[in-house]
Amino acid sequence: MNRLLLYALLLPCCAGITATTCAQECTIYTIPSPMGINWKSPSRLLFSYIGNMVCRSRYKKGKHPIGHMIVELKDSNRHALVGVSNVHGSGMSGKVLRKGYGLGILFSTINGTMEENDKNMPQVAQRCETGDIAFITYRINRPVFDRLWQYLHEYKAKGYYLNYNGWNKPREGLGAGCSAFAVSFLEVGGLAQELPPEEWTVQVTVPNRLLGGKKICPFGTVCETVVCPPLGIGTQQGWP
Numbered sequence: 500m501n502r503l504l505l506y507a508l509l510l511p512c513c514a515g516i517t518a519t520t521c522a523q524e525c526t527i528y529t530i531p532s533p534m535g536i537n538w539k540s541p542s543r544l545l546f547s548y549i550g551n552m553v554c555r556s557r558y559k560k561g562k563h564p565i566g567h568m569i570v571e572l573k574d575s576n577r578h579a580l581v582g583v584s585n586v587h588g589s590g591m592s593g594k595v596l597r598k599g600y601g602l603g604i605l606f607s608t609i610n611g612t613m614e615e616n617d618k619n620m621p622q623v624a625q626r627c628e629t630g631d632i633a634f635i636t637y638r639i640n641r642p643v644f645d646r647l648w649q650y651l652h653e654y655k656a657k658g659y660y661l662n663y664n665g666w667n668k669p670r671e672g673l674g675a676g677c678s679a680f681a682v683s684f685l686e687v688g689g690l691a692q693e694l695p696p697e698e699w700t701v702q703v704t705v706p707n708r709l710l711g712g713k714k715i716c717p718f719g720t721v722c723e724t725v726v727c728p729p730l731g732i733g734t735q736q737g738w739p
Contacts, residue, residue: 523644525688526571526636527681528623533562538701541602552592557629561622568681569619572647579651580619583680585663586610603710604664608674611663613655635694643688650687 537543556562569582626632665674685691
């Protein structure tokens with residue numbers, strides 16, 4: 500889920516729009532990691548990630564070691580419940596534990612997939628019963644909903660979901676983890692400032708020494724170089 504997390508159950512909001520024009524909804528769900536993520540320092544972040552990877556969970560394969568975010572779009576005729584994730588067996592854990600990526604995994608492009616209604620509805624329903632989920636619902640007008648619906652289908656049609664993580668610029672097609680993907684809907688719909696990002700985001704500065712590089716790993720293999728994305732690339736393309 501990269502560096503963005505929702506921490507509390509939030510009430511639906513519809514700022515400045517009357518009820519008669521809010522028949523459409525955009526909901527962002529956030530699923531916590533089994534044991535929590537420690538953002539106090541890069542080293543604690545790494546060790547909490549490993550702990551979540553190896554711990555047991557009632558949700559088994561759906562435990563989401565680093566948490567997860569899902570987007571729901573719904574009106575009277577259309578419904579989508581979607582999220583992006585790394586492909587099973589894509590080697591994400593191996594890059595951290597055997598190839599020396601360290602926290603550079605946050606910036607590395609992984610083979611991605613888009614999970615839709617059939618995958619997400621059961622886990623959302625189960626977690627609603629146990630309380631292991633939080634959400635915020637925006638009631639939006641028709642033009643905003645149509646714009647978000649178009650964005651989703653263009654994102655799928657262009658295959659942007661195939662690049663998980665990476666530069667975390669989903670609107671330019673430059674990769675996205677589940678949180679960047681979810682937040683992009685708020686940006687495209689003009690909803691982001693309804694809940695100021697500083698109230699629910701965490702920013703961590705990652706030292707270069709923890710990003711990995713070309714060297715001999717303890718396991719005897721050559722570590723790969725992690726290239727961090729330059730700032731500002733791709734801003735002239737994609738969804739405004």
